[in-house]
Amino acid sequence: MIIRNYHLTQSHDWSLLIGKGALGVLPRHISFRDYSSIVIATDDNVAPCWLSMVIKSFGKSGSVLPIIIPHGERSKCMQTVESILASLQSVGMGRDGLLIALGGGVVGDVTGFAASIYKRGIDYIQIPTSLIALTDSAIGGKTGIDFVESKNSVGTFYQPRLVVCDPMFLKTLPRRELVNGMAEVIKYGLITDEKFLGLLTSHTLDDMPWERVIDFCATYKADIVARDERDTLGLRALVNFGHTVGHAIEALSRYRVPHGHGVAIGMMVAARMSSQVLGLSEFEREKIEFVLHQFGLPTRLPKGMNVNAIIQKLGTDKKARAGKVKWVLLKKIGKAVPGIEVPGKVVKKALECLYD
């Protein structure tokens, strides 16, 4: 079991608990009895597999109210947030209540957002169950919803008290969701450590050492967040590698393209631009494509998606300044550089190379 405590200057401190059996030792790390009421939010995919087992692990099962939302990106909306807020209000939860998110990125993001605005902020815990959430989205306190077809365009920075990463949850995860999550995992290898990428490629999804993989990704993300909580120093931008184009593709497909697929394609675009702007070698670019293929991720634009539409969408990205995007690109595998401006022509060319 790995336990790490993070100190944040702008928020309260928080802890990260990683490893098989992390869920079982939860009551040692959080005093459930100190909360006047506890609500756990999850989705209709996760609930049948894990909800009752997780509630039992709190050792305070009588008084935990579950809220079950429909699974999928369509639930990442204001309506879901309002339904969670209404539930909290209906049990008379005060500022001394606790909200728990059990699920993937969507559950984590909407639940964290609800926690951040209910009574101007209550404590919450993230228990991620998908590979994306275990390695990325549950860590860092970015909460939010999609608003008028713009991904994550409304939300807050709001740190949980605790993030519990237990690889056990991967047992019931559908294979397509493992593939989806591998995009984020590969991302960590690309931006930070070629050796870690080597670890990935020497395994398949069936024999992957998940505990080690989750530890590497979650700890890296948590360290970055501790140094740049509000995304102002450019450090935190690093974990956004591949996400700017990825988000645009997701939104344009009306979220039919899953997050991991969007990020995979986004990383391919970034690799092309990296060759043009930072001299990433063709060999390494092909290696990136190969790794994505190895784990079943797409490396071409979805059929029918228009490059100009993607370019237009980029300007509305949350991180754009005056419509200009600062890109995270690769000097080489394992060495990412944030804050790069790229001429429009180069962006367009990189996208056009990926027409199927």
Add this chain to the structure above:
Amino acid sequence: MIIRNYHLTQSHDWSLLIGKGALGVLPRHISFRDYSSIVIATDDNVAPCWLSMVIKSFGKSGSVLPIIIPHGERSKCMQTVESILASLQSVGMGRDGLLIALGGGVVGDVTGFAASIYKRGIDYIQIPTSLIALTDSAIGGKTGIDFVESKNSVGTFYQPRLVVCDPMFLKTLPRRELVNGMAEVIKYGLITDEKFLGLLTSHTLDDMPWERVIDFCATYKADIVARDERDTLGLRALVNFGHTVGHAIEALSRYRVPHGHGVAIGMMVAARMSSQVLGLSEFEREKIEFVLHQFGLPTRLPKGMNVNAIIQKLGTDKKARAGKVKWVLLKKIGKAVPGIEVPGKVVKKALECLYD
């Protein structure tokens, strides 16, 4: 002109600009040109009187988009927040945009809330126009909406960059709104300084030295907020004197009872309890009633309002812990004490004394 800069540990620093003509020197204190887009939110009462004049004062009138919401407490809802968010998104505002609130408490609270969640937080400025907002609600970064009939139950702590308190706006304020605002002004006298209360009682609404009054209240509030931004030390609770019962009465009347009236009645209840629990003299209690009367504020419960319904509502207050309210009471005029537990019987008795 009074300019004060406040340092906050949990958020960015902010400035308070107080005095006649404060609006005119605004461009010296904020660089409007640094923002890629500017949106100003106001209501349909304030807009005809002040909107164009205020926009002109920015010296960048061409590119400021106004959003006008219906006036009144009913606008303090998620729907209004969503309409502001949609407007920001429609002009393609990035994180480098600026949102300005021009109006009373409702406009300030919903606009601040929208600023705090749009793209996980953008800069905003408060330009309060009502007496309540100038002396109280525009300062301190408490944003929010009423949710399912619970006052301010959803929102954030989110500091503006700048609060501009110009007494000029009081010129067009209806008399009933001046009366309403006097409840907050009297509150500051009661909790902090008997001499300030003396200043108030030696004037009428027609010859009140507003600049001095606003300076006293706004500066006091800002100092408290600087020491206890997130309401965790009990200091900030002081400015909540009279508000717990006040909010309950407002909500039970479905916001037909204006905020200042609720606070006035709440202060009367708190004064009764103060006599019982902290030995506030009968003479001072009568003085409080006299001052409220002098400025046309109510000192009895609204007709038909039931004491038991108020008591039930108190348990759901945002600050209640396990259904228990910690009260702010007076030892004497000018000396408030936070965090007092009061037996249910005493609360009930104090409320029953105010049946009309």
